[in-house]
Amino acid sequence: MMARLSAPLALALAALAYFIPAVSGGAPVVYAACTTIAILAVMAYGADLILSYLGEVSLGHTIFWATGGYAASMLAVNYGWNGWATAAAAIVAAVVLACVLGLVTLRTREFVFSLVTYAAAVVAMEVAFNWSFLGGSDGIVGVPPLVLTIFGWGVSGAANTDLWPIAWLLLMATLLFIHRFRRSRLGTSALMVQMNPDLATALGVDARRVRLAVFVTSAPISALAGWLYAYQRAYVGPDMFESYFLVLMLTAIVIIGRRLLLGPLIGTALIIVQQTFFSIGGDGDKIILGAVLAAILLLWPKGLIGLWDVAARRLRSSA
Amino acid sequence: MTRISFGRRRFAVGAAAGVAGLAMPAIAQNEPIKVGVIVPLSGPAGPNGQVVAGAVKVAAELLNAKGGVLGRKLVVIxxxxxSTPAVGVTRANEMVAEKVAVVIEGWNSPVTLAMQPVLARADILDITAVSKADPILSGQGNPMAVRINSSNGQDGAVCAEILLNKLGAKRIGFLTQNxxxxxxxxxxxxxELAKIGKPWEKVVVEQFPFKQTDFRVSLANVKQAKPDAVVAINAAESSGMPALIQQYRQAGIEGTFVAAVGTILPTVFRIAGEATTGIVSADIYFPDLPPFDKIKENLEFVEAYRKAHNEAPDKGAALGAAALEVWASAAAAAKSLDRKTVAGAIRGGKVPGTILGDLSFAANGQAQHKHTIFKVVDGKTAKIEAVT
Structure with missing residues (x-):
């Protein structure tokens, strides 16, 4: 859909998005919700790269999300590194971990791939829980406000109003990256490997190499989301591996429909807005989320966008 | 010289604005004070969190009946x-938006640790009712932290006293929430066991996550180790702890089941019943036992709580109510709702007139308690007796 939009329109939409919290009243809770949506959407885009373009379900992307969080918090708290340095460290750490996990899962497909990535996430969580170097079960307390300066100009702050411009920039950069990825050689090769592996092989595409490259590309995206989340929350603990985030990222991708540029963002926004402004209690929220997910997977496996297709077909046939 | 003249209409508008201006502080004075409570109301710890929230509401009604705080009524949100840190952070942000004067929070330590910076940055007084982890009072997340529940340090000393001096255990096992x-x-x-200086040996350690309810594999290992006593540290008092007690009895382990301080709540008796007989533990609050049966504020609270909830308040309820009373008493004494002023009146000071009596606080914000060691003599009727 976005592909058809011209660049100026996309830019205008991006600029408009920046003013959403201000236009919605500018209350701290609105800034908090928007910043959280931006961060969690970027987290979901990491997993989206695997789900939408490799056709695999990674249950291990909480590892990269947490890696970003731990890198930021440990280096900022223990060594006083600034935001640029912690972001670079988050990217490096995520790429290294993704190379290892990517190589291990290189030969696995579908169910086995999901299972191995899940097992890796469980192992990583146990390590974080029990290793005092990573703060153990207490986690890392007292993450300082984020400081990002460039040529003397910069942003710093800990409040959501301060973090919103950074979250917005990160989200826009991610969207641009995903947009470029879809048109890149790697993106098209990944789709070909998923849709028609025989054709891909015949055309000389090395499926394993493509899978590894996509996996390694996806990791820093989730890690950068975790990096910003550490500053937003000022506390990082093993709960970053919890199923709350895993379920959120997968639901956000599936709910609207795979392979849609804005899908994970809209999905994340729907979930967080419901949980923040229309919550009916913890149990109720989970029932809603589960029921919506089940209904979508059963009725419109393509996601809510499938509804659009149905409506469009009806319109066409009636015309 | 410039002559200033007011037209009649302009004067009327000005006068109205002046009256409105004068009236503004009066409206603020009469506006109720919002008190935030953030605890688990769903999931495994949901029933316990509901008790805390219910108790804060009862305590707020009692305070309102006496004229409220600084002449203003209290409204509890x-x-x-x-039990999820990420959700706790969202709720804390909502409390900031609600402009509450104080937040009483905390059943799970990780959730408290995640919420502390959010509330501290928004300059909202944050009183931890139950969560026990030590970093909560380290000052990193919240330099003005206050905790009502006893600390792990205070509880550890009592637990060591039970194990070595009351039970004379030498082979000790641990079932610990990870x-x-x-x-x-x-x-x-x-x-604390090492400090006492008597010989003892750690024969088994089994760890489990907060939400676990099936402990049979762990208990088989415990049985094999033949411990004299097993310390069970499990904060899921509505699910994990009663399940652990029942499975401990089914496994036929002979060592005494020593429950971590403050974990034997009414929900444990209600679910585990008979299986709780013989458990040894300690706690800081019993609604009907000395010295609490002589404290006027406690008697009032117990009566009002029974009326509202048809049961006696447990320790969680007492901590929730005491948190509100501590804040109310300190705010009244300081004649202010300002976070630093009120926290300053609590930390390192003594707050009179709470349901726990006159409550002293260490300089780091930790409430000081006196523990009572007890043994369950009949689990079916939840009958306990003090161990002296």
């Missing part, structure tokens, strides 16, 4: 943290 609360508690108990 309770929100569900779902998180900030559980591991911290075990560490302190071991340190």
């Amino acid at each position: 309770a929100k569900d943290d779902e 998180d900030a609360y559980g591991n911290g508690a075990q560490q302190v108990i071991e340190a």
